[in-house]
Amino acid sequence: xxxxxxxxxxxxxxxxxxxxxxxAMLPYFSERFGNAGSRNHRFGWDAEDGIExxxxxxxxxxxxxxxxxxxxxxxxxxxxxxxxxxxxxxxxAPAGQQGRGHIITCTIEHKAVLDPCKRLQREGFDVTxxxxxxxxxxxxxxxxxxxxxxxxxxxxxxxNNEIGTINEVPEIGRLCHEKGVIFHTDGTQWVxxxxxxxxxxxxDLLSWSGxxxxxxxxxxxxxVRRRKPRVRLEALIDGGGQERGMRSGTxxxxxxxxxxxxxxxxxxxxxxxxxxxxKLRRRLEDGLSxxxxxxxxxxxxxxxxxxxxxxxxxxVEGESLMMGIKEIACSSGSACTSASLEPSYxxxxxxxxxxxxHSSLRLSFGRWTTEEEVDFAVESIAKAVEHxxxxxxxxxxxxxxxxLSTIEWQHH
Amino acid sequence: xAYSEKVVDHYxxxxxxxxxxxxxxxxxxxxxxxxxxxxxECGDVMQLQLKVTADGVIEDAKFKCFGCGSAxxxxxxxxxxxxxxxxxxxxxxxxxxxxxxLALPPVKIHCSVLAEDSIRAAIEDWKKKNGIAVAExxxxx
Numbered sequence: 386x387x388x389x390x391x392x393x394x395x396x397x398x399x400x401x402x403x404x405x406x407x408x409a410m411l412p413y414f415s416e417r418f419g420n421a422g423s424r425n426h427r428f429g430w431d432a433e434d435g436i437e438x439x440x441x442x443x444x445x446x447x448x449x450x451x452x453x454x455x456x457x458x459x460x461x462x463x464x465x466x467x468x469x470x471x472x473x474x475x476x477x478a479p480a481g482q483q484g485r486g487h488i489i490t491c492t493i494e495h496k497a498v499l500d501p502c503k504r505l506q507r508e509g510f511d512v513t514x515x516x517x518x519x520x521x522x523x524x525x526x527x528x529x530x531x532x533x534x535x536x537x538x539x540x541x542x543x544x545n546n547e548i549g550t551i552n553e554v555p556e557i558g559r560l561c562h563e564k565g566v567i568f569h570t571d572g573t574q575w576v577x578x579x580x581x582x583x584x585x586x587x588x589d590l591l592s593w594s595g596x597x598x599x600x601x602x603x604x605x606x607x608x609v610r611r612r613k614p615r616v617r618l619e620a621l622i623d624g625g626g627q628e629r630g631m632r633s634g635t636x637x638x639x640x641x642x643x644x645x646x647x648x649x650x651x652x653x654x655x656x657x658x659x660x661x662x663x664k665l666r667r668r669l670e671d672g673l674s675x676x677x678x679x680x681x682x683x684x685x686x687x688x689x690x691x692x693x694x695x696x697x698x699x700x701v702e703g704e705s706l707m708m709g710i711k712e713i714a715c716s717s718g719s720a721c722t723s724a725s726l727e728p729s730y731x732x733x734x735x736x737x738x739x740x741x742x743h744s745s746l747r748l749s750f751g752r753w754t755t756e757e758e759v760d761f762a763v764e765s766i767a768k769a770v771e772h773x774x775x776x777x778x779x780x781x782x783x784x785x786x787x788x789l790s791t792i793e794w795q796h797h
Numbered sequence: 798x799a800y801s802e803k804v805v806d807h808y809x810x811x812x813x814x815x816x817x818x819x820x821x822x823x824x825x826x827x828x829x830x831x832x833x834x835x836x837x838e839c840g841d842v843m844q845l846q847l848k849v850t851a852d853g854v855i856e857d858a859k860f861k862c863f864g865c866g867s868a869x870x871x872x873x874x875x876x877x878x879x880x881x882x883x884x885x886x887x888x889x890x891x892x893x894x895x896x897x898x899l900a901l902p903p904v905k906i907h908c909s910v911l912a913e914d915s916i917r918a919a920i921e922d923w924k925k926k927n928g929i930a931v932a933e934x935x936x937x938x
Contacts, residue, residue, distance in 0.1 A: 702840055704865040708800070708808055719840060719865070728840065739838030776814055776869060778844035778861035779837060785819055794836030795918075 390712035392758045396597075396751035397546055397574060397693050398716060402643070403599040403752070409646040410601065413639040421636050422625060432638045439645025443606050446648040447572075447591060448582035455607045455628045456641050460573040461497040462621075463592030463607035466631065467569040468501040468540055470618030471590065472510055475537040475567060483509050486537040491515040491523050492734045494542050498571055502540070511535075520685040521548050521735050525556035532560075538567045543575035547718065547731040547747055548684030549693030551575075558587025567616060573597055574690055577651035578659065583608055589616045595640065599752055600647030604640035607631075658752060663691035665750045665759050670694055672763035677770055679783070683737055683745060692750045695732075697741040698766075700780035701773040706746065709769030713762050718745035740789070800866055801900035807870035812877050815859040816846050830923025832915040840864060841908065843872045845915040849923050853884045860915075867905040871895050871912035884920045 393401070413435055421436050423429025437451070444451040457463045468488075476485045490502050492514045499514075506512045513531045517523050523541050539561050544551045554570055561568035569590035572581065576591070577598030583591060591608040595601050609631065610616045624633030651658075674680050679699030695718070698706060703719030718729030719742070732742035748762065774780040782789060800808075816823065823829045829848055835841040841864035848857040858876040862869045874895055879887040895901070895909035921931050 700863060702864050702868075705808070705869060708805075708866045739840075743837070743840040776811060776861055777863045778833065778842055779863045781816065781861060782820065785821070787820070789837060794838075794842070795834050 388755075388757050388761045390761075392713050392761060394713055394715045394748040394750065394754065394758070394762060396754070397549075397747060397749035399596045399602065400599045400751050401753065402596075402601055403647060403650055405650060406600055406643045406646045410639045410643040413642050417638075419638075421638055422627065432636075435638055435642045436636055439641045439648075442645035442649040442652075444608075446581065446652045447576060447593075447608055448584055449608050450611065452629075453583075453608050453611050455609055455631050456636060456644070457605045457607055457628075457632055458603055458637070459596075459605035460495075460571065460592045460594035461605075462632075463594075463605050464495070464497040464540075464569075464571055465501050466607055466618060466621050467590040467592055468498060468538070469505065469621060470631070471538050471567050471569065471616070472505050473619035474617045476510070477535060477537065478509070480508065484511075484535070485509040487511045487513065487533045487535045489513045489515065489528055489531050489536060489539045489541075491517055491541055493517055493521065493545055493547075493731045494540070495546055495571055495573070498540050498542065515541075517550075517735065519736050520688070521545060521550035521683075521731075522685050522688055523552040523557070525553045525560050528557050529560055532564060532566070536564070536566050538569065540569040540571070542571040542573075544572075544579075544690045545684070545731065546574050546693075547729060548695040548735070549574070549690035549749075550684040551579075551688045551690065554588070555586045558589075561589070562587050565614075567614075574693070577648065578655070578662075578690060578692060580655065583610070589614070590618075595644040595647055598647050598651050601640050601643040604637055604644045606644065654752075659691050662750050662754075665754055665756065666691055666694050668756060668759050669748060669750075669763060670696070672760065673766060676763065676767040681741060683732060683735070683741075693747065694749070695745055695747045697732075697737065697745040698770050699741065699744060700777040700783060701770050702743050703745055705773055706744075706766070706769055709772060710762075710765045713748075713765055715749075716747040718742045718747065803899050804866055804870040804901070807873040807899075808866045811860075811869060811873045813857075813859050813873065813880075814861065816844070816861065817848060817857075817859060827923075827926045830919040830921070830926070832918030832920075832922060834914045834918055835864070835911055837863065841868045841911055843868065843911050843915045845872065845875065845919045847879065847884075847887075847919045847923060849884060855879050855882055855884065855887055864908065864911075865905070867899065867901055868908040868911060870899050871901075871908045872915060874898060875912040875916055879916060884923065887916055888920060890916055 417431040419428030419432040421432040440451040576593040589610045594605040681697045683695040703717035728742035832845045844861045860872040862872045892909035892913040
């Protein structure tokens with residue numbers, strides 16, 4: 386079995402740009418280099434054509450009208466624009482006052498939603514951070530229970546980036562429409578992988594990113610509903626009034642063209658890709674569970690994206706595990722792999738327990754991941770876990786039948 | 798994070814891995830001192846067992862470690878350094894020497910502190926089992 390190492394199993398972090406995307410972008414670096422804002426010559430028109438084609442491609446992927454798609458620098462900017470931009474417009478009291486309105490989000494959102502919400506909290510908004518149950522799924526019932534008469538915005542991600550669990554988005558969307566509350570969802574891990582229809586799914590604002598779906602980095606989009614209801618946003622970046630005034634600045638034409646092409650390819654290949662990814666995920670999880678004991682797949686067993694697998698290996702610390710599988714590129718929820726030296730707040734938020742959070746790996750697949758690569762990963766991980774369990778005092782205690790939670794540890 | 802060659806070597810070929818018996822057995826043996834420091838939820842647990850002669854010489858040492866590569870290397874190194882020393886000599890080992898030997902970066906200094914603590918804890922355990930007064934040293938980190 387000859388696989389080329391290192392193997393890339395970190396597609397939830399970023400994906401390789403599809404060669405067809407790169408090809409579509411190339412002319413916009415050279416002969417079609419114009420500024421889409423130049424309305425009076427060929428160069429400007431060519432750039433504008435490129436952008437408008439991309440807007441159509443992006444809109445088609447999510448069942449929207451092209452006029453409802455705003456291009457940004459990525460999902461972080463889209464999330465910021467959606468959350469802060471909507472809060473400012475729909476605020477119930479002017480800046481500087483309390484009681485500006487209520488926002489509902491959840492504790493395991495990406496930081497690009499959590500931190501804007503925390504900023505709004507400091508600026509006079511009330512924010513409820515829903516705590517999902519152990520399976521990680523945020524339900525419409527949880528949102529309904531948190532709703533208040535002054536609720537102005539709900540922001541719940543479609544699927545979680547660390548564990549891949551899928552929240553009850555259409556149900557939450559319907560609830561928001563019923564209550565007249567704006568609904569934003571961060572679709573970064575969902576869009577392009579799973580069927581999306583903003584009408585059917587009752588979404589008002591939807592963020593997504595190019596580089597998670599085989600497009601270039603530095604470009605993303607925000608869907609902004611234009612009718613029933615017409616959603617308004619306060620811009621974060623003022624200037625030349627591009628993107629319907631919601632996002633000023635000369636458009637990243639090459640990036641946007643690549644983004645559009647990536648959307649088109651995802652739409653065409655979604656069914657095929659999804660089935661393939663699901664098979665790979667099953668192969669990995671079955672392979673690992675078959676090879677060793679105390680392996681826990683984190684998050685809901687079934688309500689999960691096909692390309693993300695988050696697994697805890699009991700009695701083994703994640704960073705040392707990654708050291709043993711150097712030829713596999715992946716992520717860990719271990720504190721030692723994060724800049725903050727804190728274990729994953731997502732896993733902690735699910736009550737996975739700090740110990741299993743420290744022991745977790747996130748492996749995520751993409752368009753070019755092969756079965757041979759997955760088999761290689763299973764083999765390497767099994768070997769590394771075996772090596773580390775031989776070193777692990779916790780594994781000894783487990784083998785002796787000692788319940789680790791009954792031990793009084795010396796906290797450092 | 799890039800590790801030093803010494804850390805990688807200790808990770809791949811850890812020295813003196815193991816124990817002198819099940820945790821319930823070594824608890825009562827007066828020739829063995831056991832130190833377990835850290836906590837699973839903090840991501841590091843080190844277990845050091847020392848086999849000590851009646852006159853206080855560390856004959857043998859075994860370790861187990863749940864932790865990152867630097868933690869494994871620190872405890873592996875600690876077993877190499879304490880072997881053949883008297884308990885009083887072993888108590889002179891400072892975490893800074895471990896940091897230097899393994900070229901640990903600042904974020905990994907706590908691993909060396911944990912290794913120093915495990916030596917102290919194991920020696921204290923041995924002293925207690927043998928009725929030797931444990932010197933109360935000011936020891937903060």
